[in-house]
Amino acid sequence: MSESLEERVLTGLDEEQRTVATTLTGPLCVLAGAGTGKTRAITHRIAYGVLGGSYNPQRLLAVTFTARAAAEMRTRLRDLGVGSVQARTFHAAALRQLQFFWPQAIGGALPALLDHKAALIAESARRLRLSTDRAAVRDLAAEIEWAKVSMFTPDSYPQHAAERGTPGGFDTTTMARIFRSYEDLKTDRNLIDFEDVLLLTVGILQEDQRVAATVREQYRHFVVDEYQDVSPLQQRLLELWLGEREELCVVGDSSQTIYSFTGANSKHLLEFGKRFPKAQVVKLVRDYRSTPQVVQLANSLLAARRPSGRAADAAWAQPLQLLAQRPAGPEPAFLESSDDEAEAAAVAARIKSLVDSGTPAAQIAVLFRTNGQSEAYEQALSAAGVGYQLRGGERFFARKEVRDAILSLRAASRADGTHDQEAAPGLSQQVRDVLGSLGYTDDPPASSGAVRERWESLSALVSLADELVRSRKPVAEGPDFGLVDFVAELQERSQAQHAPTVQGVTLASLHSAKGLEWDAVFLVGLSEGLMPISFADTAEGVDEERRLLYVGITRAREFLHLSWSLSRTPGGRAHRKPSRFLDGLRPGSTAAAPRSGSFRSAAKLSRKPPATCRVCGNALANGAERKIGRCGNCPASYDEQTFEALRNWRLEEARTAQIPAFMIFTDATLVAIAEAKPGSLAELAQVAGIGPSKLERYGAAVLNLLPAP
Known part of the structure; x- marks a missing residue:
């Protein structure tokens, strides 16, 4: 007896997921918390609609924000028997349309992509x-x-x-x-450039009604994942794809809005009901990823947020209250260390214990606020004999060593076809032999940094070969999965940006961890100035930092470890404090006192008299002049060598932390420091542009660069 459509597609879905999967007409808004199975719900919705005849697979477009997420969606759709449905990023979908319509709408060849x-x-x-x-x-x-x-x-x-x-x-x-x-x-x-791809597609759809009609005829239904991350430009493109229709399903979680600095805006998700008054809203709150202990901590973090002013409160949506579905697990662990080095060593020791107890290294992650924090953990893990991989940098298939490896493997595959197959070694050994000429060894190098990253890339290719050999069962009388097949697999993965899994502990920034999950997660460096980051100096900025920590917490399935240090260097003054976000969450702490008003409104309450130039006495005209305390036309009184030393230091700090240089100090602040010549932290604190968090983070380093008073 054959299975019914409901049995094939809907079995295993919870009540809310089933509602999503069976609601085939739009508009539909799915508010999906972390770990609640949103991708499962929307892919089953697509499959249910296609297999039931409600959707034409060629006329449905699913869009998301990363190539990895699009590849994951395509894999799930293929497993559900609807692999012909298109799942693309906004840019990939727009580029395909632009390449097709450019000759008829504009004429000539499409400009080259930068x-x-x-x-x-x-x-x-x-x-x-x-x-x-x-x-x-x-x-x-x-x-x-x-x-x-x-x-x-x-x-x-x-x-x-x-x-x-x-x-x-x-x-x-x-x-x-x-x-x-x-x-x-x-x-x-x-x-x-990549933004032009969207802008030009929008322009053509706005100006050429024939092209717009063709696109709207081609695509009748749209699904948008991670809708909280949509930018104004992407929203405009989506509106042009839709026209006057309402066959749209969007999925998102405002509590995971962490990319506002790139133009992402959750208002499109929050105001979906205003645009589509008849929209059905479904909330997914059953968390299947994390233990009740992890879920409780995540819920408590968001619930601890207090009113912060009209603008910030308007932008802060009521969080979804997650309901844990997994059995109980260990309580989240909190650790305070004397300095960064001690914190890294303690984390590495705990990770080694987990690995020795049977937790795969690939199921462990160390997450930090800035990429500059990774070095201490690279060294600590190497010293502990634990492998690791760095995530969030250059795309895997764009790395030079990966490109070189694929070229070498392709050359070897051509030569392999001319030799006696029976005499040739198996795929795994062939890949090791080829990559050995590029520096691959079975044992990882002792050093960190670029050498380690190169080895990790080559090791990932070897591991992929081993995995494919295990998973591809030989067909009777047919050839084994060989080098030619492996190169073809790499080519396909490269086009889809489907990077192989590296067997090692993941080191990643909180931003690059979005959409991923691990059995054990270590959230490190949770001190004021790093979480929230020092340049989050508005209420809205601090709210986004809170959401970023929430994303980090909800990456953990079972083990969660939160840590911070009191000093940057061994023997340094213990002036750091745990993140304010941990108040009321960590043992022995109490909830932070509510704050009233926004950052800007509080500043307005303490207005100072107009500032005047210390040289000529005239009123200062702008912020830069007020910061340095003199008119722009009045002569400077600082030493050029000191100013250049400060600029060079700022540049190195920015490179290490991988943040814009101006977010450390602006040029005007550096000029003010060089002219004021402070001799102590107290005097440095009087310089405009240096708040408590920047004083704590950079004060000692700045004073070391200044000449002795």
């Missing part, structure tokens, strides 16, 4: 006779990307960016000039 902005941005700055370093170029690239996904032009950028700091150390007017120069260079060289 992989990286850095070279053109640096050239744009040089044309304007502006000096930039690598950190500044990175800041400028991020700012241009934010402006474009927010749909601002070089002309409209200044009025919308007044409160975004000074990217690259440049004011908004100069930033707009660099933005304009960059756009002109792209036009001159017939290039487009």
Whole structure:
């Protein structure tokens, strides 16, 4: 007796997931908490609709935000028997449409796609006779990307960016000039960047009704995953795909909005009911990932948030209250260490204990706020004899060693076809032999950094070969899975950005851990200034840091370990404090007192008299002048050598922490420090632009750079 459609597709879904899967007409909004099976629910919805005849698989488009998530969705759809449904990122879907419609809508060939902005941005700055370093170029690239996904032009950028700091150390007017120069260079060289892919697709759909009608005829139903991360530009593209129709299913969780600095905005998820008054809303709150102890800590973290002012409170949505479905597990562990080195050693010791007790290293993660924190854990894990992998950097298949390895494997596969197959070694040994010529060894190197990363990449390819040999059962009278097949598999994975799993403890930033999960998670460096990060100086910024920690907590299935240190270096002064987010959560602590009003409104209550120039006595005209305490036209009184030492130090700090240089100190603050010549932390604290968190994090290093009084 054959299974019914309901038995094939709906078996195993809970009540809310089943509601999602059987609600085949839109609009539908799924509010899905961490670990509640949202991908399962929406892929089963697609399968139920396609297999039941409600959806044409060629006329449904599922979009998400990362190639990895899209690949995961395609795999699940294929397993459900509906592999012909398209699951793509916004950029991939838009690029495909742009390539198809460009000749008829614009004419000629589509401009070449620019992989990286850095070279053109640096050239744009040089044309304007502006000096930039690598950190500044990175800041400028991020700012241009934010402006474009927010749909601002070089002309409209200044009025919308007044409160975004000074990217690259440049004011908004100069930033707009660099933005304009960059756009002109792209036009001159017939290039487009990734944001242009979306902008040009939007432009064609807006201007050419024939193209818009064709796209709307092609796609009748849309599913959007991670809808809280949609940018204004992506939202506009989605609206143009839809037209006047309402066949849209969106899935998201406002408590996991952690990418606002890139232009992501959860208001589209929160206001879905206003756009579609007849929308059905389904909440997924049953957490199948984490133990009740982990779920309770995550719920408590969000519930501890207190009113912070009208703007911040309006942007903060009521969190979903997760309900744990797994059996009880160990209580989350909290650890305070004397310094960063001791914290890393303690974490490595605990990880080794877990591995020795049977927890696979690949099911353990160490998560931190900034990538610059990874070095201590690389060294500690190496000393403990535990393998690890770094996540969140360059894409796996874009790494030079991976590209070189695939070229060598492809060359070897051609030669392999000319030899006696019976005499050839198995796939695993062949891959080891080929990659051995590139430096692969069975044992990991003792060193960390680039050497270790290169070995991890090659080791991942070897592990993939071993895995494929085990999983591909030989067919009677047929050839074994060989080197030619392995190279084809790598090519397919490269196109889908489906990186192999590395057997080792994962070291990753909290941002890059989004969408992943492990049996054991170690959240490290949870001290004020790192969590929340020091430059989160608004109520909205602190709220996003709280959500970021929530994402970190909810990555853990069973073991959760939270730690912080009191000093940066061994023997240093113990001036650090545990993160305010841990107040009321860690043993022996009490909940933080409620705060009233926003950061900005509190500042307005303590207005100071107008500042005047210490040289000429005239009123200071802008923030930069007030920061350094003199008019821009009045002569400087600082030593150039000291100022350059401060700039060089800031650059190295920014590279280590992988944050924009201006987020440490702006040029104006460095000038103010060089002119004030503070001789103590108390005097340094009087310099405008140096708050308590920055004083704590950078004060000692800055004083060491200044000449003795």
